[in-house]
Amino acid sequence: MADTVTIPVPTASSTTHVKPKSRRLRGGWREAGVAWLFLLPALLGFLVFFLYPTLRGFYLSFTDYDLLTAPQWVGLKNFEKLVGDPLFWNSLKVTLEYVVINIGVQTFVALGLALLMHRLAKSTVIRGIILLPYLISSVVVALLWYWMADVNLGVINQVLGWIGVDPVAFFGEGTWAIPTIALVNVWKFMGYTALLIFAGLQAIPATLYEAADVDGANEWTVFWRITVPMLRPVLTLVLILTIIGSWQIFDTVAITTKGGPINSTRVIQYYIFDQAFSRYNFGYASAISVVLFLILAGVAFAQMKLTRSDESDLA
Template sequence: MATRTAERARDDTRLALLFILPALIGFVVFLLWPTIRGVYLSFTRFNLLTPARWSGLDNYTRMVQDPVFWNAMGVTVYYVVVNIAIQTALAMVIAVLMQRLTRRTWLRGLVLTPYLVSNVVAALVFLWILDYQLGIGNRVLELIGLDRIAFLADSGWVIPTMALINVWRHVGYTALLIFAGLQTIPETLYEAARVDGANEVRMFRRITLPLLRPVMAVVLIVTVVGSFQVFDTVAITTRGGPVDSSRVLQFYIYEAAFSRFQFGYASAMSVALLAVLVVITFVQYRLTRAGTSDLAGGG
């Protein structure tokens, strides 16, 4: 009997490894190996035409002294702050409204619809809508008595505009993540609060927000990491203009690699971005105590 149990366990292990193998191969080929290769190339001079030559910390020294790199980093941080602030606030409002007013499945599908549109398509559509001369957006502004706005050609408007484009696309997905977190909060807590005379605002502050903290921590980590990697919208709409005001770090890395063939320097900037994301993720995780739940503690 013990022998049959041991054989069945071995068979299950082999079957599990067989199912895991395709994902493991994809992880090694498309993520792990490119990461290791990129870290190595960051210490070399490489332009595709000649073999990579070891250059030590030259690329990192150049990066620290490169004003365009620091401008790109600043523009990226500005974009992330605007995007995350607006997206999180809107997603929270949408999720709470779905939770408190209606939970119909078709509404969740409708909210998620923009997320099904690719970044490139969304950027192209808004490029036409917000065009200064022919865009319907500026036409609407004129009809209500306002002046036209160069949304994607004015240095003061370009980053908020791109942030709003991506908010439109991602806010539904973020709202559904928060909505899923709201489902884990027992309704009995709200019923007890109503008996005590608490209104909706107070219940949101004292019950919803504290118990939603682990979910919000994960949502913020995912959205911040994703926002730092913005590329498609910039590449389609402005290509870094006007005057570097929308040249985010991902686009600068792309230019260094595929316009100037400086793959070593582009790899160094990619490694620097990776390090920044690791630090931000670690700090967010610790500050938000994402691994603990007030609900579990209360139980």
């Protein structure tokens, strides 16, 4: 009797449908095309308004350019001029003073507000009120506080007079001008900073606080042992954003003091503006901008390394 050969018949459950490679490739290219189509407006904006001005600014920093004539290549002369420019070093010192006051107070206040929103203020109305100053134009905020702090008619000096304090020229005295400008911007931006920290608090697992409560840990211990370590990546982001923003302070100074009195508020951004649009030294202003760019890049890199922003205690 001859041997019989059994031919297996594929069933519906054992049959696999393999999509042809060419079809998969066409589908992938189609999805990538749609993605690039949506990214195109943002990419064009980045190229036109960020990348091209940045590259042109680097080029102009090596030239003598006054807007009316063609740029003349001068090499490193603009940077050599920076070294012996006392106004440049003064602007760096003034800006650093502003950054220290602004970041120190703003971070402390924003962290406190974020903790209050996380633990106590559950109402969206209260959270919206805290964010409200950030939504007001910087020019409006500067004018508002400039009038309120006026040495003769300002409501702040009127209140100080009621308690026996002599009027203070908050924007008119070199001692008070930079701290006043820093605190004005703290009032404006503390709600936004608190919102970023609040988002980080929302990501901390509640079980950690429950375990700490079972162990009998007090609020101070919970804050330093749980909250702060868990917030490290968010705090790093907040510090990088706020420090970069603080180094770019311009509008409040331009509205209130215009760099005075006696250069006590001539921050580096206002000095760049003065050199470029008042004195038409665009090459020199570009060189200052390049130095500022390198400072901010170095500060951001140092912060990321020192705070170990790439490590998360949530892992």
